[in-house]
Amino acid sequence: xxxxxxxxxSLSVQEGRISILNCDYTNSMFDYFLWYKKYPAEGxxxxxxxxxxxxxNEDGRFTVFLNKSAKHLSLHIVPSQPGDSxxxxxxxxxxxxxxxxxxxxxxxxxxxx
Amino acid sequence: xxxxxxxPTHLIKTRGQHVxxxxxxxxxxxxxxxxxxxxGQGPQFIFQYxxxxxxxxxxxxxxxxxxxxxxxxxxxxxxxxxxxxxxxYLCASSPWTGQKRNEQFFGPGTRLTVL
Numbered sequence: 001x002x003x004x005x006x007x008x009x010s011l012s013v014q015e016g017r018i019s020i021l022n023c024d025y026t027n028s029m030f031d032y033f034l035w036y037k038k039y040p041a042e043g044x045x046x047x048x049x050x051x052x053x054x055x056x057n058e059d060g061r062f063t064v065f066l067n068k069s070a071k072h073l074s075l076h077i078v079p080s081q082p083g084d085s086x087x088x089x090x091x092x093x094x095x096x097x098x099x100x101x102x103x104x105x106x107x108x109x110x111x112x113x
Numbered sequence: 114x115x116x117x118x119x120x121p122t123h124l125i126k127t128r129g130q131h132v133x134x135x136x137x138x139x140x141x142x143x144x145x146x147x148x149x150x151x152x153g154q155g156p157q158f159i160f161q162y163x164x165x166x167x168x169x170x171x172x173x174x175x176x177x178x179x180x181x182x183x184x185x186x187x188x189x190x191x192x193x194x195x196x197x198x199x200x201x202y203l204c205a206s207s208p209w210t211g212q213k214r215n216e217q218f219f220g221p222g223t224r225l226t227v228l
Contacts, residue, residue, distance in 0.1 A: 004155070032215050043117070043203055043219035044156070089155050099146055099207050099217055100169045103155030 003027045004092050006104035014112050019077040021107050023090035026071065030092035034101065035064060035075050037086045044089060048075070080111045115140070117206050117220035125226045126194050134189040134223045138206030144168070145187040146217060147179055148203040156203055162187055163209050191225075199227045 005024045013019045023033075031052035036044035050057040050064045050073065057064050063076045077084055087108045091101040118137045126132050138145050144163040148156035161169035162181035181187045185206075191198055201224050205217040 006155075034215075034217065036219070041221075043119075043221045046216060046218055049216055091155070093215065095215060099144060099205075099209075099215055100158050100161055100171070101146075101156075101217065102158065103148075105153070105155050 002105075003030075003102045004090060004104040006088075006090060006107050008107050009105070010108040010110070012110045012112060013080045015082055016079045019075075019080045019084065019109055019111070021075040021077075021088050021090075021109065023073045023075075023104055024071060025073075025092045025102075027092070027094065027102070028071070029094035030071075030102075032093050032095045033064070033066065033073055034091045035062075036089045036091065037084075038089060038106070039086050047088075077109075080109075082111045082113050085109055085111050117204055117218055119202075119204050119220040119223050121223060122221070123224045123226075125228065127228050128194055128196060130194050131190065131192045132194060132225060134191075134202050134204075134225070135186065136189070136204030136206075136220060137186045138204075139218055142206035142208050142218075143185050144207045144209040145181055145185065146205045146207070147187070147189045148205065148219075149173075150201040150203055150222070151199075159189070194227045196227050199225060201225075 035047040038044045087106045091103045093101045146161040147159040150156045158171040160179040176192045201222040204220045207217045
């Protein structure tokens with residue numbers, strides 16, 4: 001039972017443009033979300049988080065938007081850089097379980113110079 | 114500050130053997146979680162420990178076990194290895210308390226191959 005879904009396995013974007021990565025979840029108890037970036041042969045690197053009490057969180061070039069009614073979140077990267085090319089995972093958790101996160105299957109982003 | 118460390122980096126075992134994977138969390142972090150990532154999938158939650166107690170367990174068989182030590186490091190044990198246990202095993206640490214209590218930081222993983 002995939003509680004977090006990333007329906008786009010891959011995305012290609014020109015350098016300097018906006019990258020938008022999408023994530024949907026099914027469990028209405030999820031109230032905290034994380035985005036990670038992963039390079040081959042490395043562990044996931046934490047990017048940005050958002051709590052369900054917010055609908056937007058921004059950190060530099062990265063902004064995460066949360067639409068609770070649609071059970072949907074998105075990660076915006078502006079401007080995109082070649083170094084952003086990686087696999088991006090979103091993860092959600094019902095925070096009353098501690099840090100038991102459920103991950104999506106990832107979206108592979110390629111930023112074209 | 115050192116990040117999450119895991120050992121070994123790579124491991125090759127045969128079916129039926131057992132394996133022990135090790136993790137040291139970020140200094141000050143008291144919670145450790147273990148995840149399994151198979152090729153093409155996202156990480157799947159196996160265990161979570163806080164203050165040496167199991168706080169959560171994912172949908173994995175009893176062949177999988179773990180423990181956390183007084184210094185907050187952790188071991189993941191897998192008995193009677195199956196071919197399907199071949200995966201990247203990730204350890205993540207988090208502070209558990211404070212403003213950033215839910216943010217998890219991952220180690221580089223241990224690549225386990227079962228032949």
